[in-house]
Amino acid sequence: xxxxxxxxxxxxxxxxxxxxxxxxxxxxxxxxxxxxxxxxxxxxxxxxxxxxxxxxxxxxxxxxxxxxxxxxxxxxxxxxxxxxxxxxxxxxxxxxxxxxxxxxxxxxxxxxxxxxxxxxxxxxxxxxxxxxxxxxxxxxxxxxxxxxxxxxxxxxxxxxxxxxxx
Amino acid sequence: xxxxxxxxxxxxxxxxxxxxxxxxxxxxxxxxxxxxxxxxxxxxxxxxxxxxxxxxxxxxxxxxxxxxxxxxxxxxxxxxx
Numbered sequence: 491x492x493x494x495x496x497x498x499x500x501x502x503x504x505x506x507x508x509x510x511x512x513x514x515x516x517x518x519x520x521x522x523x524x525x526x527x528x529x530x531x532x533x534x535x536x537x538x539x540x541x542x543x544x545x546x547x548x549x550x551x552x553x554x555x556x557x558x559x560x561x562x563x564x565x566x567x568x569x570x571x572x573x574x575x576x577x578x579x580x581x582x583x584x585x586x587x588x589x590x591x592x593x594x595x596x597x598x599x600x601x602x603x604x605x606x607x608x609x610x611x612x613x614x615x616x617x618x619x620x621x622x623x624x625x626x627x628x629x630x631x632x633x634x635x636x637x638x639x640x641x642x643x644x645x646x647x648x649x650x651x652x653x654x655x656x
Numbered sequence: 657x658x659x660x661x662x663x664x665x666x667x668x669x670x671x672x673x674x675x676x677x678x679x680x681x682x683x684x685x686x687x688x689x690x691x692x693x694x695x696x697x698x699x700x701x702x703x704x705x706x707x708x709x710x711x712x713x714x715x716x717x718x719x720x721x722x723x724x725x726x727x728x729x730x731x732x733x734x735x736x737x
Contacts, residue, residue, distance in 0.1 A: 616736025
């Protein structure tokens, strides 16, 4: 089983080449590649979105993304993970986050891909500002927390705050 | 002691800076640091309940003690993806 040495976990400021990532995550022993392509939609809470801007606590965000990749290897019988998040200004239809997981069989690839994007959205310090014709707002987010799962990696420190909503 | 404070998202806009150096007494906790930062910016205080703290790039409880040279981030609810 491949470990993080063949994973690709990065934060970029240019367009994400999803086709290349999906192709490169596959190896000959794989029978499945599951991908998640998160893209900019043209509306939010009933308003027409013009574009988005993403910013990050970049060093911590990259560390958290690598933690997620490591967790995915521990939890699921998968081969390789690609996880890329883009920062800066993104236009409608552009990819903001892309995750690809390869495995011998499809179930593990689907499950791992879902776990990776769900955990990224809860725990990785990245923020999105939505621009509308009449102003801009920081998107309602989730209070980050460190996932604590039986048998999973135990975080060194636990935040006092818990998710207030969602 | 001196610690580095980082602001992100709406906190960055409210505080008007991305980072600053703050002088604290020995033994201070992250909660004390936030109070010091918010003293000059009352608007920050109302976001306290919606924030989590990070110490040296790891999530940290508000009662965590800070040390000389620490990097403390105040993180609004995350919205990546």
